[in-house]
Amino acid sequence: MPYYLGGKIKDRQSLIVTPVERLEQRFIVDLHASTEVTRIERQEQRVYYRRLSDGVEGSEPYDKLIISTGSKPFVPKEFNGVPGVFTLRNMRDMERIEAAVSAHSEHVVVIGAGFIGLEMVENLRARGVKKVTLVEMMPQVLGVLDAEMTRDVLNELTKNGVDVRLSDHVTTAQPLPDQRVALTLNSGAQLSADLVIVGAFTLHAVARYPFPHVSLLIARRRRGPRERPGRCGGSGAGREAGSARE
């Protein structure tokens, strides 16, 4: 997704690597795409769900249940309620960022120098954003690596005009009247950004159960001929969603 934003990947469709049909055929599962699990009844061994396209509800029994609802981006509390702050988790986020960057591209601040933060700064520069600032609370970029391995990465960032602020973090974020965001860093530095992209880290989505927004869901191994007892609606439910996170 960052490389789509940077223009290296031109075709949005190519981000959807596995269409629903291919998953169903290859792994012999029933996949209810664009369907939200709203309730799990453990005694009954049944999940209840709602199809997002038309609101039709249904349920499905299970023998074993695996919850793999992923994670959601962590946004520091300083950004609560501040407009112009984005995270990148799925293609809808990507489209929101694209629209915002197209509209305001003078100065973007990226929070977090992990893989996503670095891919974002690279692609924002590739897209022609004039000023890109990267704020990282650790004394190095790519905290998962040994410090000496990351020095070349830091040099490359600086060479490409990225303003890297290590050992620093945002302490306040205030919306400005011109729709920019004023940031104060722990070091005392003041920044004003057209938009802020937070690539800090993620929280497990089970923490937000029962899931405020969603997309897909149940995969059930078929035992016999193709039959779908208890499914709501027709067999084409939610075909528009692929396996990309939506």
Ligand SMILES: Cc1cc2nc3c(=O)[nH]c(=O)nc-3n(C[C@H](O)[C@H](O)[C@H](O)COP(=O)(O)OP(=O)(O)OC[C@H]3O[C@@H](n4cnc5c(N)ncnc54)[C@H](O)[C@@H]3O)c2cc1C
């Ligand atoms: C921008 C970006 C770039 C990345 N690049 C890489 C990379 O290059 N290499 C790499 O290895 N990893 C990469 N990752 C990380 C990788 O995407 C994640 O580690 C991986 O997707 C986690 O898989 P998951 O199945 O746990 O969760 P997810 O992929 O998030 O899947 C969880 C799914 O559960 C669904 N769901 C949630 N709640 C419900 C509900 N109630 N009912 C139904 N469905 C629900 C969600 O809609 C989602 O589709 C990247 C992540 C991002 C955000």
